[in-house]
Amino acid sequence: MDSEIPINSNKWFQNWFDSEHYLKLYHGRDNSEAGKLAKLICKSTGIQSGSSVLDLGCGAGRHAIMFSKLGFKVTGYDLSRHLLLEAKSGAICQETKLSLVRGDIRNLPFKSKFDLVLNIFTSWGYFESDLENLTVLKNAVSLKRDGGFFVLDFLNAEYVKKNLIPSSITEFQGVTYSEERYIRDERVIKSIKFCDGNGEKCFKESVRLFDHDQIIEVFKETGVSNISLFGDYDGSRFEKSNSPRIICLVS
Known part of the structure; x- marks a missing residue:
């Protein structure tokens, strides 16, 4: 429902x-x-x-x-x-x-x-x-x-701030995902970019670091x-x- x-x-x-x-x-x-x-x-x-x-x-x-x-x-x-x-x-x-x-x-x-x-x-x-x-x-x-x-x-939050990995690349089923991570305004933000059959796509994740x-x-x-x-x-x-x-x- x-x-x-x-x-x-x-x-x-x-x-x-x-x-x-x-x-x-x-x-x-x-x-x-x-x-x-x-x-x-x-x-x-x-x-x-x-x-x-x-x-x-x-x-x-x-x-x-x-x-x-x-x-x-x-x-x-x-x-x-x-x-x-x-x-x-x-x-x-x-x-x-x-x-x-x-x-x-x-x-x-x-x-x-x-x-x-x-x-x-x-x-x-x-x-x-x-x-x-x-x-x-x-x-x-x-x-x-x-x-x-x-x-x-x-x-x-404290661990994330000390150990954040700035970027990484993942491949799955012929698609390459590029991830960039940074902290801004007490939020950890991830930018995700990739290309599939419909062209380039971009998504993000944004989590408040309490x-x-x-x-x-x-x-x-x-x-x-x-x-x-x-x-x-x-x-x-x-x-x-x-x-x-x-x-x-x-x-």
């Missing part, structure tokens, strides 16, 4: 995530990372099979399918019609079930709450307005049941009492300077 909300078609995330080339560029992503994160979340929360899970920004369903196969009742929410169709197809191929809803993460249509709410693999920080980005986080936390959990898996202190402050404003931090999908302790991720488990 589609949630009844206006969608602005000129946003980078809508244009890029609905392009067939998005999944082609990132074809190397597999289930190993998704499996690690799912295992870490299940171990850290103790959440039981059969519990309800909401995956906000589920994309092509890599993580949602993983949780469904582990026995959870999973709802995936995403703006991209193209990626939701991929998620549906993936669930069918892997003989598991997903409930998929299309809509903008700034406008959550859910009336019931969930045992586990996920916003993972950098599915946050897309909007130009800090207020919009922070409100998304607060609204997501509000959808967890009492005694439930919210998990944010995001870039570690740091550790800013993220923790937002969670405190929601009134949550317990926040556990990890620095990678193996469950390593979070270190501001050295951890590639900031994974927040909020209860």
